[in-house]
Amino acid sequence: MKIIEITGLTKYFGGLAAVSGIDITVNEGEVLGLIGPNGAGKSTLFNLITGVIQPTSGKVVFKGKDITGKRPHEIAELGIGRTFQLNPLFPNFTVLRNVISSFQIRPRSSLLDTFFNTPVYRRNEAYILEQSLEILKLVGLYKVKDELAKNQPHGYQKMLGVARALAIKPELLLLDEPIAGMNPDEIDNTIEAIKRTSKLGVTIILVEHNMKILEICNRVIVMNFGQKIVEGSPQEIKDNPEVIKAYLGSGHDTKY
C-alpha cells in the first residue's frame, strides 16, 4: 500500500531548480534510500515534504491526504517524523528532556490541563517519561540521559535526532544523513537502530552519501541536479554505469 506519493514536485530558488518534477512513491514498511552528490536536491526534497519550505509546484499526498503547503507542526501531527543533517536537537536541554520535549502529539495535553496540572496532564507526563526512557534505550543513549545534549559527541547527537523523531510515533520517518561524520562503530550501531525501527513497522526514507547504507534499503533512488536519474534495487544501483559515472565518479576503483 502506498504511504506517500509525490508527483511533479518542483522547487525553484530564484532561477535555480533545486528539485524539478520529482515523482516518488513509497510503500508501507519500505526502506527507501535517496542518494546523490551534494546539491542534488535531497535535503530540499525533505524540507518540501515536511513543510519547512513551500514547493513551487507539484503535490505531496500522505496516506491519501494532500499535505502540500501545510505547516511543519501539522505535518508532524499527521505522522511524518524527520531528523536534521545539522543541529538535530535542543542543545541546552538534557538528552532526556530532548526526547520528552519531542512528545507533543501522542499524547497531547490541552493548554488548560497543562496549566492546572490536572490528573490528565500528570498521567500524560508520566507516560511520556516512561516512553522517553524506552526510546533512549532503543537508540542506546540511556547512559547519558541526564547530560546536556550539546556536550554529547557528534554520533550521540545524531542518534538523539533519531530518538526525537521516534517520539512523535511516526508512520513515515525521514532521516537526513543519519550516519554522516560517524566512526565505524557508530555507523554499525546506527544501522542496527534503523533496522530495529524499520521492524517496528515504520516506513523510512533516508538520504545518505555513504554507500554503506545501501545494505539496509529495499529500493534506492539516485538524484542529480534536482532530478531522479535511476531507481532500482541496491544491487542494480551499484552496477548501473550511469550512477557510477554521476555519483561514484569514473576512472578509479570504488571498492563498492
Added chain:
Amino acid sequence: MGSMIAARGSTEYRKNLTQIIGYAVLICVLALIPLITKSSYILHIFILTLIYTIAAASMRFIITSGQIPLAHAAYMGLGAYISGVLSKNFGISPWLTLIIAAIAAMGLGIFISFPFARLKAFYYAIVSLFFGVGLLQAIESLGKLTGGLSGITAIPTLFNTTSKVPFYYLFLALTVVSLVILYRLEVSRIGWNLKAIEQSYLVSGSVGISEVKYRVLAVAVGCFFVGLAGGMYANYNVTVSPSSFDTTSTLWLVIYVTIGGMNNFSGPIIGTALLFLLPQYYRGLKQFTPFISAAILFAVVYMFRDGIVSIPGLIKAFYQRIKGNSTK
C-alpha cells in the same frame, strides 16, 4: 530503574519543599515591612518594586520564547492609560479597570503578535521597538482623553485613603499571584516548549510544536501581566504620563532582567528589587543612580553572564574545584 526515578523524584520534592518554605519566609518578611517602617517613602519604593517586578517577570516570560519585547513598557502604558481613563472619565470602579487594562493589553498583544510571531530575535526586537514608540505616540495624540504629553492626573485610587499600607498589601498579593502563575507556566510543558522554540524553531516544528501558537501565547501572557502592572501603577500613582512608559523604561526592564539573570525565574525579581532598593542606601547621590546601575550592569555582564542569581552556583563550583584540587 524504577527506584532511580523515585529517588530523583524525592530529591526534587525535597528541593521544592525547601524552596516553598524559603518563599513563604520571604513573603512573611515582606508582609511585616509596613509594621517595621512608618515611612511612607520607603513603602512607596516597595510598592513600585512590586509593580515593576510583575513587569520584569512578564517580560522575561516572553524572552524565554526567544523574542525580546522592546514594546513592553508601552504595553504597561496602555494598561495604565486604559485603567486611568476608564476610572476617571467613565466612572468605572478602579478594581474593574485593573482587570480591563490587563485584558486590553493582552488583546492588543495577541492581535499584533500574529503577523510578527515568526520574526526571529533581532528582527522582532526592532519591530517591537518601533511598535512601542508608535503605541505611545498614539496614546499621546488622543489629546483630551489622555492629556497629551502632560498625561492624566487625579485618577481615582483603589483605596480611599492617604495611607499606603492597603496598597502595599494588595500589590504584594497581586505580585505573589502573578509570579505563581508565571512560575506554573514556566515549569509546565508550555514553558519547556517556549524554550524549545527559542533553541530551534526547525526542530520544534518537526516534533509538532506550533511556533506561532506558542509565541502568541507567550506574548499574550506577558502582555496580560504587564497590562495589570500598568493598571496598578495608574490607580496607585494617581498621575500617569507618557514619559513613564517610553523606550527608556523598556530598557530599564531589560536591565532588571539582565542583571538578575535571564535564564532563571527569580532573575527579574532579584534584579528589580536590587535596582529599586539599592539606590535608597545612597539617596544623597540620587543623580548618579543611572551611572551606578550601568556600572552594576557592566560588572554583571562581564563577570556573570547568567546574572546575579548565578553567583551562588559559581561560588559552589569554585569551592568544589578547590576541594577537588586539595584532595589530589
